[in-house]
Amino acid sequence: MENSSTCSNSTNLKPYYAATYTFILVPGLIGNVLALWVFYGYMKETKRAVIFMINLAIADLSQVLSLPLRIFYYLTGTWEFGSGLCMLCFYLKYVNMYASIYFLVCISVRRLLFLMYPFRFSDCKRICDVYISIAGWIVVCIGCLPFPLLRSEEAKIANKCFVDLPVREVDLPTATAMMTLGELVGFITPLFIIVYCSWKTILSLKEKNVASPDLGEKKKALKMILTCALVFLICFVPYHISFPLDFFVKTKKIKNCHVQEVISLFHAVALCLASLNSCVDPILYYFTTDEFRRRLSRQELQDSVQLHSHGCSKKHSQATLQEEATDC
Structure with a gap:
């Protein structure tokens, strides 16, 4: 087995990162600003997960606003804005990702509950969703702190940032425990919840219940939940498969050079797909929310x-x- 110290990464992935973020920037900015404008006027008309959609748009917008700095770095190869801003942008990337996962889960659960128990949740106070959102932001912000904390201070000297930030040395048991906990809480549990919501909604289409909404309402709920599941699968599943592998490469637990190169390439693609959610989410709003389409109509x-x-x-x-x- 080859030693990782002799391995050299022959593939320069920075142009691909720059191209991806440039592609995301304009539609992500316009889409999420429009989403916030629509939902601001939509809040008084519905209780169906609009608070969670607003928070999802805020999470996406926070990442989009940091993209110009990322594009500049990947085009020039040097960071001139200080280590504090570097770590903030690096940290916001993960906050956006896990906030998006959290609010996609909240949207799916809220739509399912409204569908299955319409009378119980039709009078649900919007303040409940506000408290759930605040709690989610707190948990996500605290849970994402290990990402910047595990990065080495050596990058300050060389003006490096983002993908070039070195990882602190961590022993194998600690690294395995952190990866397992992170994947379980941040990926497997949300995936299970979204799949469960999709399954229950599909089953409800086959049932005849007087107390439930009409068939059209069920189909709308199914479309929204399945779209949340699709966004989750496309944007976040590849990343959470590649992330533990990439972490073990960066901490030199995987030493085979060919395996390192394959994992690094896969992780780069997965990272770009994860970033894509910032401009995919407004499409989710448009195709699953009648009010969103109505307010964006020409008339x-x-x-x-x-x-x-x-x-x-x-x-x-x-x-x-x-x-x-x-x-x-």
């Missing part, structure tokens, strides 16, 4: 612009009258 946008213009004209007229009254 609705025209009405919104006219209403805004009318409001501005009215304010201007009032201001003019006040000025005239003052002059008199």
